[in-house]
Amino acid sequence: MSFFRPEILAMDGYTPGEQPQAGKFIKLNTNENPYPPPPGIRRAIEEVLDKGLQRYPDPMANAFRTRAAELYKLPSKDWVLCGNGSDDILTICTRAFVGQGELLRLPYPSYILYKSLAQIQGAQSQEVKFNADWSLPASFGDPAAALKLVFLPNPNSPTGTMISREAILELAERLPCPLIVDEAYADFAEFNCIDLVQQNEKIMVSRTLSKAYGLAGLRFGFLLAQPQMVEQLIKVKDSYNCDAFAIGAATAAIHDEAWQADNRRKIIATRAKLVAGLEQLGFTVIPSQANFVWCNHQKHEARPLYEQLKAQKVLIRYMNYAGWRDGLRISVGTDEQTDVLLALIGSLL
Amino acid sequence: MSFFRPEILAMDGYTPGEQPQAGKFIKLNTNENPYPPPPGIRRAIEEVLDKGLQRYPDPMANAFRTRAAELYKLPSKDWVLCGNGSDDILTICTRAFVGQGELLRLPYPSYILYKSLAQIQGAQSQEVKFNADWSLPASFGDPAAALKLVFLPNPNSPTGTMISREAILELAERLPCPLIVDEAYADFAEFNCIDLVQQNEKIMVSRTLSKAYGLAGLRFGFLLAQPQMVEQLIKVKDSYNCDAFAIGAATAAIHDEAWQADNRRKIIATRAKLVAGLEQLGFTVIPSQANFVWCNHQKHEARPLYEQLKAQKVLIRYMNYAGWRDGLRISVGTDEQTDVLLALIGSLL
Incomplete structure (x- = not known):
């Protein structure tokens, strides 16, 4: 006999990417930023230490909200909700909108966590397959009685592809429920949907500082709604x-627009280099607007390649999507890391 | 029309105690520790900064788990689950055990958050009133078909009173579901229930570093189960x-047993001084094993006293429990803060 809800017992649980705590790895498996975060972080942390930790923090993180509203040109801090990483934001939204037995929709293949969140709620999830050109079929916007929440990662993971702003506006108009545009990777993309939040209350944009600000260790995400x-x-x-x-650190980070622009430029340049190198080695690479690429070799299986690289202390992500395919998701590291990776793959093929 | 679950729209939401972000307050309203945390924290934080924040943290916080198992004499780290504050632990447990329409039991008066957690799940909550001597009636351990989780704060808030270990063991034997002993304040008490976790899988102990380690700003709690x-x-x-x-900081903190013993000694000594002072001023004070006391003046209303103190920049907590009574919950501060508080109350009466 168990004391747990049957939904919890039945689920596998979301498995995050490997986070080796020891050993020197070139780590290109969980889309972390290879560069240190904005330098102002250290002073912000020291200020927190000097102020002391005895007291509870501001429950609303208003310093961050105020700056985020300014940066993203929203009318006020009341348009911003802060979370313990964007996973916290996705969790909060799922709990707020989706009850037991109700329906949550997500594209396929995309971020596996969305499905786990539905499972924890005892809700159903409906995966809608991307079209061959990585657009979404019209059915993604179809109303359904039980449909309470739709997640749309943009850029998507693992593909790095994007749905246009026009398509997102149209989706929101057709859907009977909120549409969370998960912009974890949007700082590396050509456009984003933040201003659409003001056009339709169903559009809510989720963001994280883990990827574009080099702050995965900090756990800070936010929602614009x-x-x-x-x-x-x-x-x-x-x-x-x-x-x-x-x-403190998140507020300092989003003040540093110059750092962000420079980091973005570097990641995009290395991404181009990574794609060219992979293609030269015989990989098919989906054009990506994120800080990672999805690829498959024309002759070699993905899993042994992942394993051989891991044995050489280079971690990339092997993923296997039932009914679609398996493949490799490789994060964009530094130029040096990319050179090592490409040389190593070359020697393994 | 709203997109939210009806349970969310219907609830008021838990209101945390006031956390003024500006102005010099003597803050005795949210049971924070008045002393700085163990000195090793600063080095631990600097080590994290030096190591860098680009990478995700250890998803299981195994460094902390290993040390906690050692400190609390549990067989291994697998008996420890870490959370973003003990609120995260309470949230995780409620989501894991209590489904929509099911039942969560808590004593009354106690921590108001438990009821909010049930509401978010769309679950029912059943409040069982303490006896006049702050023991619990036998009905607190009665089985019920829908009963999936029981919360028992020990020491309790707002009273600082405790249920004996024998009574807790007996409760766990009778209950059909897990019993979470919320030991947020147990480091200030004469005993705790950690070893009982090994005797009955239904007993799970939740802890926080916010109170006894001066780390409310850090957000770290854990469960022993x-x-x-x-x-x-x-x-x-x-x-x-x-x-x-x-x-990093939590692991450093629980290594410093000498700091903890000294802090505990100081808080308990000041608590005695606070109780004596309040009684001398005509208050009735419930004997407390926590770092706060619950009191009522024999002649003066609680709310105006709270308001007058706030106007003088001394924050205590006014609470009004329907069907029981209102009163004042005062955190144990430093000796100096306690002197200021008592003198101020003396001048107001």
Whole structure:
């Protein structure tokens, strides 16, 4: 006999990418930024230490909200909700919108966590396959009685492809429920959907500092949404979901626009180099707007390649999507890491 | 029309205690520790900064788990689950055990958050009133078909009173579901229930570093439970629920047993002084084993006293429990803060 809800017992649980805590790896498996975060972080952390940790942090992280509203040209901080990583934001939204037996929709293949979140709620999830050109079929926007939430990663993972702003506006108009545009990787892309939040309350944009700001270790994400949406979501979040270090460092990070522009430029340049190198080695690579690429070799199986690289202390992500295919997702590292990776793959083929 | 689950729209949301972000307050309203945390924290934080924040933290916070198992004499780290504050632990447990329409039991008056957690799940909550001597009626351990989880804060808030270890063992034997002993304040008490976790898998102990380690700003809590329970709970937590700073600082903190013993001694001594002072001023004070006391003045209303103190920049907590009573919950501060508080109350009466 078990005390757990049957939904919990039945599920496998989301397995995050490997995070080796020891050993020197070239780590290109979880889309971390290879560069150190904005230099202002250290001073922000020291300020928190000097102020002391005895007191609870600001439950709403208003310093960050105020700056984010300014940076993203939203009317006020009431359009921003902060979370302990964007996973916290996705969790809060799922709990707020999707009840037991209801329906959550997501594209396939995409971020596996969305399905786990539905499972924890005892909800159903509906995976809609991308078209061959990585657009979405019209059915992705079809209303359904039980449909309460739709997730759309943009750029998508593992493919790095994007759905256009026009298509997203149209989806939101057709859907009977909120559409969370998960922009974890949008800082590496050619466009984003932040301003669409003001056009339709169903469009909510989720963001993270883990990828584009080199702060995966910090756990800080946020949602941009209309104030009447944020107001209800606050009821679902833990009271003090962001700690004093995360609030201080995240606020400092998004003040540094020059760092962000420079980092973006470097990642995009290395991405081009990575794609060219992979293609030269005989890989088919999907054109990506994120800080990773999805690829398959024309002759060699993906899994042994992943394993051989791991044995050589280079970690990339092997993923196998039932009904679609398996393949390799490779994060964009530094130029040096990319050179090592490409040389190593060349020697293995 | 709203997109939110009806349970979310219907609830008020948990209101945390006031956390003024500006102005010099003597803050005795949210049971924070008045002393700085163990000095090793600063080095631990600097080590995290030096190592860099680009990478994700250890999803399981194993460094902390290993040390906690050692400190609390549990067989292995598999008996420990880490959370983003103990609120995260309470949230994870509620989501794992209590489905829509099911029942969660809590004593009354106690921590108001438990009820909010049930509401978010669309579950019912059943409040069982303490007896006049702050023991619990036998009905608190009665089985019920829909009963899936029981919360028992020990020491309780707002009273600081405790249920004996024998009573807790007996409760766990009678209950059909897990019993979470919320030991947020147990480091200030005469006993705790950690070893009982090994006697009955239904007993799970939740802890926080916010109170006894002066780390409210850090957000770190943990659960001690049998490994087969922890294993399922992992499925419900966010993958990277604790950040690199929190893991590093929390691990350093629980290594410093001397600091903890000294801090405990100081808080208990000041608590005695606070109680004596309040009684001298005509308050009735419930004997407390926590770092706060619950009191009422024999002649003066609680709310105006709270308001007058706030106007003088001394924050205590006014609470009003329907069907029981209102009163004042005062955190144990430093000796100096306690002197200021008592003198101020004396001048107001």
